[in-house]
Amino acid sequence: MTQPELTTAPVLSSNPTYEPAAAPSSHAENPSHISGDISTIYETERTVAWILSNGYTCITLQFPDELLGDSTRVERVLQDGLRDADRKLSTIEDGVESLDIAKPVPSERKVYILADTSYGSCCVDEIAAEHAAADCIVHYGRACLSPTTRLPVLHVFTTLPLDLQALISSFVATFPDKSTPVILTSSLPYSAHLPTLQESLVSQGYTATFATSTIYDPSSPIPNRSCPPADVISSYHVFHIDEPLTSLILTLSTLTSSTSLQIYDPKARSTTVSFASRRLLRxxxxxxxxxxxxxxxILINTLSANNYLETIRTLQTLLAKHYKKSYLVTVGKLNPAKLANFAEVEVWIVVGCWESAVVDERREMWRPVVTPWEVTAALDGGEGAGVDGWRGDWGAFRTKVDEYEAARGEDGDEKGDNDDSNDEEESEPPVFDMRTGRYISSAQPMRAPKTSIAVAYSKEEGGEGAALTTTQKEKGLTVMIGNQISPAAEYLQQKRGWKGLGSDFAEVEYDRDGKEVWRGAEGAVVEEGRKGVARGYVVDRDDERT
Structure with a gap:
């Protein structure tokens, strides 16, 4: 049975009935919360003392998605704690002093909840906090501890419960030799259990365990953790509580290349060995x-981490030196759909915190996503960077690149740096993709083209240079904007196309005078749809549905 032929554009909207939203479930039914005493887990007393000691009046609370179920309860406990503290300070003498009209009246404290972050939940979202004119931020849950640049931050790691007896049993089964050197580390929510774990292991006869402690140093061999001396750390096995992130697995696997990385799952109460060699090969x-x-x-994945602007400038300089074209893009939280909108980009470079530096391969991005260290290692041979580049140590990234450039000196510069722009293009070294074995002709799009101008366009007569120039380059065209080669504009000109709604039913042509000439049936008339808020739409100006 064939479908009837359409004579007009299909209706793009329907008139469904809207059911009222279900009543919010109780807190007990919400899995997005931590069971236990709110005051203890979220350290509300320490938070209140920190706020009062610094005199903050506008406080923002940042929660990750998995802890949003507790956000309102934490906010109420903090509000009660702040009010109780103010009452204790309001003595009779304070009341008498408050009668002095010259003394300013203290402003009321306001507490805001940041329910959605601009980038990763591990990063402190200073941008969202500044929208509320905040004085400080209280960050809850897992954190990358990257240095901030605008607002003071208090980190509350929300200690999670842990079955120590099951953990010790699993550790003993994994390391039966009690003289084996082992580094005890964990994700931040479990870090409070490490001293107790080490004491229990020492009491059972283990003599070479090292319990890490939390430090604010992402450039440490184990990010934000204290470590054994550098000359002996490679001889230690690593026992990590909770599943580490991809960037941390790569870092720990580099440290344990001659030993092992053991990962303990608190939920399954079992230990597995991490085989990260295949990840490293990829x-x-x-x-x-x-x-x-x-x-x-160059993908901006943070606006708060220190030195990220310096890293961007360093990357732009590095890519330009190798005749690579770079574009600066920010899209907020990463997902494949966002990056697929920029089809002309061949490789994405993430500038973010150390946790988001290595994007999980399971996310199936449209193009490869790499770190600044990987770009340096690929283009300059990697002599200027170390293994800490896997996790985006931006402070050391620029220093290592500068040291590498100084070590190379003038004798180590590429010969192509001073080549005359009129040299034959055949003299450029060929670039092959080692995975496919094919020659890549577009590996250096910023080489000065050996061309003659074919078409020039300027918005105003007598303007300063051509705004858009198309030049002949062998068999293809090179698009230049403002006297600079633009591979993205070339991709847009040659490969991209778009047709609007109704293009299947109405074709538009242009006559010699440039006027539109319609062929076929016209599209449907646009009608006004619903308006209003989600809980009560207004239809046809009279009928209201909830």
């Missing part, structure tokens, strides 16, 4: 893709 395979690519997107 990451190193991306270096060949970086060398063969010509268009890079």
């Amino acid at each position: 990451r190193y395979a991306l270096l060949s893709h970086v060398r063969a690519s010509g268009i890079f997107g």
Whole structure:
């Protein structure tokens, strides 16, 4: 049975009936919360003391998605604690002094909940806090502890419960030799259990365990953790509580190349060995893709981490030196759909905190997503960077690149840096993709083209240079904007196309005078739809549905 032929554009909206939203479930039915005493888990007394000692009046509370179920309860406990503290300070003498009209009246404290962050939940969202004119931020849950630049921050890691007896039994089964050197580490919510764990292991005869402590140093061999001396750390096994992130697995796997990385799952109460060699091989395979690519997107994944602007400038300089074109993009939280909108970008470089530096491969991004260290290793050989680059140590990134450039000196510069722009293009070194074995002709799109101007366009006569220039480059066209080669504009000109709604039913042509000439049936008339808020739509100006 064939479908009837449409003579007009299909209706793009319907007139369904809207059911009222279900009543919010109780807190007991909400899995997004931590069971236990709110005051203890969220350290409300320490938070209140910190707020009062610094005199903050506008406080923002940042929660990750998994802790939003407790956000309102934590806010109420903090409000009660602040009011009780103010009452204790309001003595009779304070009341008499308050009669002095010259003394300013203290402003009321306001507490805001940041329910959604601009980037990763591990980063402190200073941008969202500044929208509320906040004085400070209280960050809850897992954190990358990257240095901030605008607002003071208090980190509350929300200690999670842990079955120590099951953990010790699993540890003993994993390391029966009690003289084995082992580093005890964990995710931040479990870090409070490490001293107790080490004491229990020492009482059972283990003599070479090292319990890490939390420090604010993402550039440490184990990020934000104290470590054994550098000359002996490679001889230690690592026992990590909770599943580590991809960036941390790569870092720990580098440290334990000659030993082992054991991961304990608190929910399953079991220990498994991490086989990260395949992940490392896949990451190193991306270096060949970086060398063969010509268009890079520098992806801003943070606006609060210290030194991120300096890292961006360093990356732009590095890519320009190797004749690579770079574009600066910010899209908020990463997902495949957002990055797929920039189809011309061949490789994305993430500038974010150390936790978000390595994007999980299971997210199936449209193009490879790499770290600044990987770009440096691919283009300059990696002599200027160390293993800490896996996790985005931005403070050390610029220093290492500067040291590498100084070590190379003038004798180590590429010969192509001072080549005359009129040199034959055949003299450029060929670039091959080592994965496919194919020649890549677009690996260096910023080489000065050996061309003659074919078309020039300027918005105003007598303007300063051409705004858009199309030049002949062998068999193809090179688009230049403001006298700069633009591979993205070239991609847009040659490969992208778009037709509006109703294009299947109405075709538009242009006559010699540039006027539109319609062919076929016209589209449907646009009608006014619903308006209002989600709990009560207004339909046809009279009928209201909830």
